[in-house]
Amino acid sequence: MNDAATARQRFAEYYGHAPVGVWSAPGRVNLIGEHTDYNDGFVFPFAIAERTWVALGDRDDRVVRVATSFTPDPVEVHLEELAVERLAPDSVSGWSAYPLGVAWALGRFGGELAHARGVDLFITSDVPVGAGLSSSAALESAVALALDEHWGLGLDRPTLAKVGRLAENEVVGAPTGILDQSASLLSEPDAAVFLDCRSLDAEVIPLHLADERFTILVIDTKVEHAHATGGYAARRASCEAGARALGVPSLRDLDVDDLAHAEQVLDDETFRRVRHIVTENRRVLDTVRTLRERGPGAIGSLLDASHASMRDDFEITVPEIDLAVSVAQSHGAVGARMTGGGFGGSAIALVAVDLVPAISTAVREAFAEHGYGEPVIFTEQPGAGARRDA
Incomplete structure (x- = not known):
């Protein structure tokens, strides 16, 4: 089972100290509106119950370190280390491109990272990978929300959706639109997000x-x-x-x-x-x-x-x-x-x-x-x- 308590526990086991907080973001189902997002069109997604959790802890240096227990092998833990100064689209690959790409993209949207302290992140998830339920956006959105709050960047949620899209487009290399990140960040219970992908105007519509x-x-x-x-x-x-x-x-x-x-x-x-x-x-x-x-x-x-x-x-x-x-x-x-x-x-x-x-x-x-x-x-x-x- 994955939840906030599990993320906190796994972080402590892996890094040897407690995290300062746990943030989460859901996968999504798109009720209707497929491939319209990168055509400046309309989409209508909603958040699902399955989520990705990010436990975050402070470091005394300028390193962002990420580890995860992702499927298909939830026991195996992968670790990447990359200094904040080196975060760039050509410096990461594999699964770490998602969380480290978000850290890079926050700086591209006005986040002041020059004095940000390093962090340790541990990521757990129960969003199925490869199932079309946007496990990638859940990861990007959880990391974006965690780093924005912890570093005091003050970016609003529509901007954090843009951060996730930029990370996926430029660092991961997937030419996706903004549908998935918007659903993960803006959804409310028993409702879907009616999003105009040109203006980025969003309205939550009860279902x-x-x-x-x-x-x-x-x-x-x-x-x-x-x-x-x-x-x-x-x-x-x-x-x-x-x-x-x-x-x-x-x-x-x-x-x-x-x-x-x-x-x-x-x-x-x-x-x-x-x-x-x-x-x-x-x-x-x-x-x-x-x-x-x-x-x-x-x-x-x-x-x-x-x-x-x-x-x-x-x-x-x-x-x-x-x-x-x-x-x-x-x-x-x-x-x-x-x-x-x-x-x-x-x-x-x-x-x-x-x-x-x-x-x-x-x-x-x-x-x-x-x-x-x-x-x-x-x-x-x-x-x-x-x-x-x-």
């Missing part, structure tokens, strides 16, 4: 899932993905190429009425990438409006359409994800879709609480019939964002 006896079923296919490699960067490049060809700063500047012209101008593949972004932005806006007017039971068709668009136009799903979605839909889910960057990870389904056992069993049986590995299936209710725990 009322518990009131109406709904839950989010998460189906982790165990097909791992990585944003720093593979198709994610190619999809972003296609979006940027489409915007250039259409003469707009970003695909955010297009609406569905512009798609007929786009189809004439673009090659088929680029057009389909553009069509996904344009229609996905519209689906996010329609989801927020429908929630306000009719409640969560009315958004199923929008979730289903989002998945079809990711499968057919953006081509980021895998057979395991498609199977999980189709089985959930055929066994009574209100709606279902892939969540996250794609090429593996998790599907989500909005389901009535009473249907959770039946849908879970049907998905497991379908995976077995197709010869796939057994998925990990669990439920989520939207939770709280990053915080100090101790």
Whole structure:
């Protein structure tokens, strides 16, 4: 089990003294709005129960030292040492790029690090890695909140989200947008964050899932993905190429009425990438409006359409994800879709609480019939964002 007490205990065992505090941040589920964030579009994520904890202790020098008990081997502890003065995008690699990249990025956003004392950090987490639930943003956000408070930098949460994005883009090398960090830092219980990724205006929208006896079923296919490699960067490049060809700063500047012209101008593949972004932005806006007017039971068709668009136009799903979605839909889910960057990870389904056992069993049986590995299936209710725990 991972929690604040565990992080505190592991820190003390590893470093030989007690930490001064423990901070945590959650992973996230994106209810709808995939790959729209780096296109200046709209997203609608919420925080999950699973979190990453960072225990922090003072040092007498200028060294930032990090250690972790991350999965897949929670017993093995990895340690990196890097002086604050040397923090730079080309000086770290591997898992340490996330926490040390955040320390570097804090200075790029006005954090005064010249007189900051060194710290020891010990990181524990129960956010599944590679499941499309943003374990990376949970780590970045927890470290950013801890260092900001401990060093007295005074940065607000939207700025800390930018810190996490910069660390992931420039140090980790993953060309992600700001969706994940914003969800981890801004979320509130039983609500999702409606975020305009151009203006960074954010509004917390109540979901009322518990009131109406709904839950989010998460189906982790165990097909791992990585944003720093593979198709994610190619999809972003296609979006940027489409915007250039259409003469707009970003695909955010297009609406569905512009798609007929786009189809004439673009090659088929680029057009389909553009069509996904344009229609996905519209689906996010329609989801927020429908929630306000009719409640969560009315958004199923929008979730289903989002998945079809990711499968057919953006081509980021895998057979395991498609199977999980189709089985959930055929066994009574209100709606279902892939969540996250794609090429593996998790599907989500909005389901009535009473249907959770039946849908879970049907998905497991379908995976077995197709010869796939057994998925990990669990439920989520939207939770709280990053915080100090101790």
